[in-house]
Amino acid sequence: MVLAQLGGSISRALQQMSNATVIDEKVLNECLNEITRALLQSDVQFKLVRDMQTNIKKIVNLDDLAAGHNKRKIIQQAVFNELCKMLDPGKPSFTPKKGKPSVVMFVGLQGSGKTTTCTKYAYYHQKKGWKPALVCADTFRAGAFDQLKQNATKAKIPFYGSYMESDPVKIAEEGVERFKKENCDLIIVDTSGRHKQEAALFEEMRQVSEATKPDLVIFVMDSSIGQAAFDQAQAFKQSVAVGAVIVTKMDGHAKGGGALSAVAATKSPVIFIGTGEHMDEFEVFDVKPFVSRLLGMGDWSGFMDKIHEVVPMDQQPELLQKLSEGNFTLRIMYEQFQKLLKMGPISQVFSMLPGFRDELMPKGREKESQAKLKRYMTMMDSMTDEELDSSNPKLMNESRMMRIARGSGRRVQEVMEMMEEYKRLAKVWSKMKGLKIPKKGEMSALSRNMNAQHMSKVLPPQILKQIGGMGGLQSLMKQMGSNKDMMGMFGGGDK
Known part of the structure; x- marks a missing residue:
């Protein structure tokens, strides 16, 4: 179920409830059960869905509602608020400042679109007046440096990497040092990924993090990751200080609910979403407009x-x-x-x-x-x-x-x-x-x-x-x- 389908299912459940002559506990439960099914089918973690349902029932006490209140609007508001709460950890991520060097380290599993996302992130900030640079510290995947080099050249962004050096920590350290001397104010470090969580991956991430002392660590997550999203996001958070999440491939047939789970696991905000392969298919993530669009209410x-x-x-x-x-x-x-x-x-x-x-x-x-x-x-x-x-x-x-x-x-x-x-x-x-x-x-x-x-x-x-x-x-x-x-x-x- 893509996110548009999820939004459609929730909107239909709310509409059916609205059409009911009388909104009683039975109608409310039917509406919430429909929303619960939609969220679970979209790969949102079961505990999050259960908590959401419990919270809405606490907020919407039909017996206690004063006469004259619009019950439908109160239920809609509760659903909207709970979805926003799922996606909002309540604290902003680190924001780089122009003119002051900031190091941002990208982590995630192989295949999540991490290298492409690094370039999109750099390109977005370049258009806003930053002076970004890219460092390829991925020595595990063959062709990683070639991909970053090609992307960076196309976007006219300076880059650093090596075909000879096999130590990612050394490359990361040298790249960051070089771009600091060149007065770049946004130095982006692309790290290795793996097909699955491995001790070697997390150890390498820790070492790169210690060497470069990043101001922000961004966890890049493929929206098709499914129910594994919560556990994977949590594992990354336990290894390095993840401070923000970027969700990729939001244009495909992925279920997408894993994004909600990742926020809960890392207690870090989603800051961007990738909506396609092209450089400009990259959106700043804002919780309330996103949930509003998800529910078909526009932005x-x-x-x-x-x-x-x-x-x-x-x-x-x-x-x-x-x-x-x-x-x-x-x-x-x-x-x-x-x-x-x-x-x-x-x-x-x-x-x-x-x-x-x-x-x-x-x-x-x-x-x-x-x-x-x-x-x-x-x-x-x-x-x-x-x-x-x-x-x-x-x-x-x-x-x-x-x-x-x-x-x-x-x-x-x-x-x-x-x-x-x-x-x-x-x-x-x-x-x-x-x-x-x-x-x-x-x-x-x-x-x-x-x-x-x-x-x-x-x-x-x-x-x-x-x-x-x-x-x-x-x-x-x-x-x-x-x-x-x-x-x-x-x-x-x-x-």
């Missing part, structure tokens, strides 16, 4: 962060101006597709929008949808300025479409399909007309100015219904402008 704050990343500040007022005018051209559609593709793996972007993923990104067809956007952009590359800047679809007659098809190497039918998509989006865009434009320097006001009334006209009816009608939408609009509390996703705060 507006994450989506807004993505927009701020790809739309330069000086272009944001221009984008909002176009929104408010409701004048949608093919050029605007091209620009928005371009920005959407820049946001990263498109399925991750849509998963941040409540209810949108199934609507716009059918499960298992993410690559197909991404390829379609690129095809549309290729066709638009064959258009004239007049065609791109016109908001009159009647301008696109048959002879123009034939010329565009020839110029882009596509069929006329595909150009017609693109024009249908343009008309559909133009209809949605026109409903944003009259949107109040925030003043310069008030881009965060986007969420405040885009009121629920505007959004209710834009959203398809089935999506509006899925997020709880106008009441649910108003909660989501508040969330767009605030990172304080994801409970707005459940309509929390209603007394």
Whole structure:
């Protein structure tokens, strides 16, 4: 069961409970049993699941609830809080500081994606202004240094390793020393892994740790590790001072529940998740938005962060101006597709929008949808300025479409399909007309100015219904402008 399926199972259990005429102890137990089954099937450790069920029953005492309280919301809130508690050890991990040398050591079993994750971690920080470097202290796996060297070269990150030296401790020590002299402020040490837990592996990790004195030890865990996650994470924690967890391969068919177990075993936070093979398929892990997305409730704050990343500040007022005018051209559609593709793996972007993923990104067809956007952009590359800047679809007659098809190497039918998509989006865009434009320097006001009334006209009816009608939408609009509390996703705060 992949995490999306886990979230779907939990959401269905909550929905069935919501549909019940009366929420009594029997209905609550049925709901909790369904959630328990989903978590166990997703490889969450039995003790964690049992504790969660017990805690929810303690919190949700149906007999003691005062009249007028919304029982469904209280149960939803309890489920949300318990899932967050599973994934949040209550203490942050060490955070490197720019300009000050920090050593970060990566540990984990062979095959967990440790070497690739080291490069992703370095690349992420390099984009944020750090000066990272990579040290390959894995002398056990043939080809480990070649892999790190290839990854580092591609990402333009300095690296150190040796084909001749067989002592990983010596390599680690020399590499760290060299990069400290070169004023690198994030020195990442990749260590050996094994196919299974062995005394030799843990002894080597201890020696490398003693020699390099890392500021942070990161345990890298494959999300498909299953029920063994708790024991393995605990074994690593007992050997070295694991301070953070990174979960890899979250894009595949792994059950993923082991991530919850690893946090419990190491009492360390998950700081990143790997969602694909590419360098940018690497997400900062934030508990509340993650659980909210897991339960299909979206992550507006994450989506807004993505927009701020790809739309330069000086272009944001221009984008909002176009929104408010409701004048949608093919050029605007091209620009928005371009920005959407820049946001990263498109399925991750849509998963941040409540209810949108199934609507716009059918499960298992993410690559197909991404390829379609690129095809549309290729066709638009064959258009004239007049065609791109016109908001009159009647301008696109048959002879123009034939010329565009020839110029882009596509069929006329595909150009017609693109024009249908343009008309559909133009209809949605026109409903944003009259949107109040925030003043310069008030881009965060986007969420405040885009009121629920505007959004209710834009959203398809089935999506509006899925997020709880106008009441649910108003909660989501508040969330767009605030990172304080994801409970707005459940309509929390209603007394």
